[in-house]
Amino acid sequence: MxxxxxxxxxxxxxxxxxxxxxxxxxxxxxxxxxxxxxxxxxxxxxxxxxxxxxxxxxxxxxxxxxxxxxxxxxxxxxxxxxxxxxxxxxxxxxxxxxxxxxxxxxxxxxxxxxxxxxxxxGFRQLLAHFSRFSQDAVYPYGAGGANASFALIARNYMNLFGARREDFGKLCVAQRDNALRNPHALMKKPLTLDAYMAARPIAEPIHLFDCVMPCxxxxxxxxxxxxxxxxxGLPSVRLLSTIERHNAFADDPVQIRGGWAMDVDELYAMAGIGPNALDFVQTYDDYPVISMMQFEDLGFCAKGEGPDFVRTHEFTIHGSFPHNTSGGQLSVGQAGAAGGHLGLVESIRQLLGSAGATQVPGAQYGLASGFGMINYDRGLASGAAILARSS
Incomplete structure (x- = not known):
């Protein structure tokens, strides 16, 4: 049906x-x-x-x-x-x-x-009670929390599609550059690719700067x-379209796509624009591999082309593909459930023209996405919205 x-x-x-x-x-x-x-x-x-x-x-x-x-x-x-x-x-x-x-x-x-x-x-306590599936599946092996789960997803993605740590690092470095313009960002020090590559391992291939910081x-x-x-008398931005999907592609042995891929055509059809019309994109970025996955699932490149997409674009505010212009969770911080609102709030500011130092000049259209509710092997929830400057 x-x-x-x-x-x-x-x-x-x-x-x-x-x-x-x-x-x-x-x-x-x-x-x-x-x-x-x-x-x-x-x-x-x-x-x-x-x-x-x-x-x-x-x-x-x-x-x-x-x-x-x-x-x-x-x-x-x-x-x-x-x-x-x-x-x-x-x-x-x-x-x-x-x-x-x-x-x-x-x-x-x-x-x-x-x-x-x-x-x-607090964060340890949250993880301990987050998911019964996680408790049953991984705690007996001495693992807990998201790092090990996303390490599995990242390693599988790298093996299938040829992504390298340097590709993930490029996203993290660009986001830090954006965050240095954002007074709300907790990460205030510049990040180089060399520093990213040399950071201590957390759960291979996940290293320190691949992980969001709870706050x-x-x-x-x-x-x-x-x-x-x-x-x-309130300035506002228009909502053009949204999608939402849960427990998508449940038969995939390891997650390589989210629910966006099931509904992306509807997202753009309802908005009346295509991916090329967007002036910025705010992906949910608990780990950079998930941003790369979204570049594919949200229609900016085909599945498996995420690494090449990253290598051929610049992701800073004035780059060819302005991405997570606030710095994203990886450089702003993850304030629990507020992390799911961070990209939307930044998108509203961008389209109101009130983003200050993180402003993308002349932004007319933007996309914000959400992802979450990781059980032991995959994130179950995904969504996205396209917003537009009011005429």
């Missing part, structure tokens, strides 16, 4: 990109970081708290609370509520659901917020109809 034609997002806009500056470690709760993001949304938009009649939340660390508990904690009374426990794809999923809510009239203004904290031992922080944005944004 084939799915019906998806309805476009005519009239839906996104506005008010917010980043709560990250910290490597924090003694504050995830609730505190989320609260700061909500306060920033209200302050920067000029709206009242009562104007937020929709609330979409993503966080790994608010348990035993859920989004419903935080409505009381923050004094919200939404008529539309969502809790998206999907990690790196949560930003795309929150955007999709919020867009349909405002399009249908179920809400007028949806605050999409993601935030997490990072105590000294605390929050990201947020508002979703509403175009006329609502106009009434509030």
């Amino acid at each position: 084939t799915g019906g034609r998806r309805q476009p997002y005519d009239g839906v806009v996104v506005t008010t990109p917010v980043t709560v500056p990250y910290a490597r470690y924090s003694i504050e709760s995830a609730h505190w970081w989320i609260g700061r993001a909500l306060a920033a949304l209200i302050a920067e938009s000029g709206l009242q708290r009562t104007d937020l009649d929709g609330f979409g939340l993503a966080s790994f660390g608010i348990g035993p609370d859920t989004a419903i508990g935080l409505t009381q904690h923050f004094g919200l009374s939404p008529r539309w509520l969502d809790h998206v426990p999907m990690g790196g794809v949560s930003g795309i999923v929150s955007l999709r659901r919020a867009a349909r809510a405002v399009q249908s009239g179920d809400a007028d203004v949806v605050a999409c917020v993601a935030g997490d904290t990072n105590s000294v031992d 605390a922080g929050a990201e947020a944005f508002l979703v509403m109809r175009e006329e609502t944004a106009r009434d509030f």
